[in-house]
Amino acid sequence: MAPTIEPVQTSRDFPASTTVVIIGGGIIGLTAALALSERGIPVVVLEKGRIAGEQSSRNLGWIRKTSRHREDVPLALASDRLWAGMAERVGSDVGYRQSGIMFLAKTDEQLAMHEAWLKSVESLSLDSKLLSAREIDSRVPGGKGEWAGGIFTASDGRAEPSLASSAIAKAAMAKGAVIVENCAVRTVSRSGGKVSGVVTERGEIRCDQALLTGGMWSRRFLGNIGVSLPTLPLILSVFKTAPMEGPTEIAVGGPDFSFRKHKDGGYIITQRGALDAPLLLDHLLVGSRYLGVLRSQRHLLRISLGKHFLRDLALPRRWRAGKSSPFERVRTMDPPVNAGLNDEAQRNLAAAWPVFEQATVESSWAGMIDITPDSNPVIGAVPGVPGLSIASGFSGHGFGTSPAAGQLAADLVAGSEPIIDPTPYRFERF
Template sequence: MPPISLLRHAPSDAVSRLMDRTEPLPATADVIIIGGGIMGCSAAWYLARANLKVVLLEKNRIASQQSGRNWGFVRSLYRDPAELPLAAQALSLWPDLRAELGHETGWTRSGCLFLCADEDERRSYQAWLNAAGGMVSQTRMLSPDDVAARFPRISLRTEGAIIAEADGQAEPTLATLAFARAAINAGAIVLEDCGVSALETAGGSVCGVQTEHGPVRAPIVICAAGEQTYRLLQGLDVQLPQKVVRSTVSLTQPLPAMDLPCFVGYGLGLRQRPDGSCIIATDAGTDIDLTLDSLRASRYFLREVVRNHKGFSFRLGKPFVSDLYTRLSVPKSDWAIKPRDPDIAPNARRVQENLKRFTSLFAEMPPVEIVKSWAGNIDVMPDALPVIDASWPASGLIIATGFSGHGFGLGPAVGSTLSALARGAQPSTDLKPFSADRFLRGAYSRPYAAI
């Protein structure tokens, strides 16, 4: 078997500095981007390519949080129909990114497969396919016999499956770093270890940001700060109902080829990488770490937590202590910055449960060894749809957050969309379902799916 390189697996292995030099903090920019995840980095690339002066500010390292900790799926399959235009746009962009950016992204058109464990799941996937209609391509239902014939590695007898042949996968850290490096080559300034503590406004419009190293002025600010977005918006007297859940992911040693698309079934999410190693995780199972902030906006989430209580595990531990320490020892103005590099512990129980699921689903595979496990903090919204908005609450402010665990694959399309908004151009997709004030207006519904 080929040697496995941990450098290509975030979170902590691949977040070295992009450049071996110190970049001074500029006084001004055309556009400031807060957050070094795939949304911020892709937006930086598209804006720098359009010859705008872009400054991207990241409090830790590029791809150090959820953009480097996710499963690496690039899918249209079983998304909320409101997201499908963005997913289609993203799938049109991913194949050419390696050549366009000049750096590896790990993109492979591998497809995506969701098994039907029972008749209820089969009906649910068929209903989604009917609703998606012409918004998806190369997507169809498979019979139990189709699944058994095409994917003989699967040991269990299923009720069929749904497959999206045009979906694929990419390497989260590689792809995010590719956008960042390409943006730098195009003239963008990317600063790590530079946290933003506040948005600056004047006359109802943003005019820049305050960082831990000083101010930067700009007429346009893109806030793609992940789980810290709601804290930055609080400075504008805006209450964004954004919450955080913790998801555990593991990496196996290289295994024989399984000939599987990106896979979800019987409680397991799986992606086999080109070197044979597998990313495995719990499908729709997350941990909620209780903190002093847990009750904020809880009314928006209570119904779904009760409805899907079996998928959630409430934890009182280190995050609570860390939150208490921050509140007692750190000025409130710095709460969006610290802790700079949070210690997000994987759930050991879920790791073992996922190994059991893997063994049950793929009984003929050799014994699986876990090389490493990690966890990520996923910022979620009450309807599991993101916020992508340039009209509220201040002129010049563009918000991109709350991707609820399925944003990575949308990254290129979201970056292109944010670039269009920042340039005053018309985005190619309808952003009405992603408005920031939909919760205040009551114009939202329950999540379409748990994933």
């Protein structure tokens, strides 16, 4: 089950035409809709299930620059500025707090990786700094772990996934955006080679441009029109504790656990050192592009061949606009929780900060992440399909950058000055 989000009353109308159709109502599609509607551009968001029902409600809520690729940091810095003004912009709290993020290193090798990252972003003047074991103890008291050191960025933070997408959706609607739930987009329609509409399960909507923000489904959507977006899925299991006395407001990532405080005083916890990697046909099709990442990250992956493979195989890869699509078959991707990984996280965390021995698990869930070969998203025009743009492939860190990512997508669609240089995100890099 996904964590519940603030309810939003979306539209019952089904418009015949608009200027921009956004395919997918996660936080990226919703922030793009907000940015477009603020400029007076008519926009319709179509969501196959419920808004933020997939990754955007299931994520940890971390907003970080720490450990991002150098070329991805400008997007994160622009997002920090937008998060800071978000509550005022949308007229309600989104849970944003600049409470800092800390990553811990158990070994000298892990610490050397943090040092190398810090060196790689030297010229960007971030406030990230290395910490000694003693400094870790003083910032996060009560610990028993033995750390080689850590890295801390005070200007990193968190927001609440249970609030953010709903607040952004409501603000976009107040500015004129139309959001329709339970409406899968099957494909785009074209005239004269250019996108002229989208075909949905409820009929066609004519539009000048379409923006695909379908998260892990964007690969399948594009595959049906002959475009290969190289993304692969990973599954992360998460649990939340009941409100408790915790050690810090800082979000802390250890090698084999992470925790951050929830607005209700509970903690959101995960096994940071392990992700489920279900093997799919896509691994055969695009897996070779990931060999570089695999070499350095293999130890994080729990690879399996099982139910996911068969379920995925049963979903069509090609379909006609007049026929039901995979998006109607799977309204919400709700992968099973790996209880074993959650148990590991709880044990590892309690060994490091014994206060967590008292934690009561309140709920748990899992989410499927869309990973690209270089872990950066794709934002911009889809090659060979004039009128279609994309913002997808956020590789497990798109909640934090969503305000600027959605705005960048909106800038590119509207043909206005982009909020940051979009070059690192071009589809053509693959």
